[in-house]
């Protein structure tokens with residue numbers, strides 16, 4: 445058994461459940477003959493402290509699954525548990541308020557918690573240090589690069605005191621070099637804070653670079669077709685032969701799925 449799965453088993457033995465659990469979750473959009481079954485009895489655990497990547501062809505229901513876990517929508521059937529954890533979500537677009545400073549964008553997440561103004565500012569500065577943007581608090585989002593804006597979005601997610609991060613292709617719009625740097629950052633922060641991460645991507649190498657497991661979804665309807673443990677030592681490099689080899693095998697499986705659906 446792989447290291448992360450063993451950790452999960454240990455958690456269970458200690459009575460700690462997974463950070464996220466989906467049990468036979470289905471999601472139907474619309475009704476009757478015009479209805480669309482986006483997810484069909486998907487069961488999936490994300491262990492406490494585990495990094496799980498979700499991979500699948502376009503339209504297989506990855507974003508639907510994340511929005512259900514985030515509580516933005518309800519499943520048609522099945523159960524979702526987030527183990528009382530605080531969940532934060534991050535998207536491909538950082539969705540920052542352009543008229544607010546970087547610091548104020550992060551402070552917004554703290555305002556909801558009734559933290560005093562001075563403390564909000566100090567904590568926002570700490571979160572910016574964590575994502576290596578110390579000193580950028582007074583800038584506006586448009587003054588930053590795409591990668592820097594995603595760092596701010598990550599800082600804002602952390603400010604929500606989340607222990608579960610749901611990430612929907614967060615680095616999809618970035619160039620390869622910036623993405624590599626952010627992979628390193630995210631891995632460090634995940635470790636330091638013992639976060640549980642559910643990370644959606646189209647990019648197989650990215651999934652292997654980051655994940656303890658790569659879960660493959662089929663399309664129409666979305667079902668879990670395979671769950672690949674990734675046991676390569678960390679830190680990994682996206683361009684390493686080991687990552688390429690494992691990504692190649694997963695890509696072959698993904699291709700089979702896509703062909704099966706004629707897409």
Ligand SMILES: Nc1ncnc2c1ncn2[C@@H]1O[C@H](COP(=O)(O)OP(=O)(O)OP(=O)(O)O)[C@@H](O)[C@H]1O
Pocket residue numbers: 473474480482500501502503504505506507508509
């Ligand atoms: N609000 C909605 N109403 C109706 N159908 C929807 C809705 N949201 C998503 N769908 C449909 O559900 C299916 C799954 O969509 P979803 O966005 O979850 O897939 P995805 O795997 O994230 O896609 P992509 O990789 O292209 O982002 C698609 O066929 C989509 O058209």
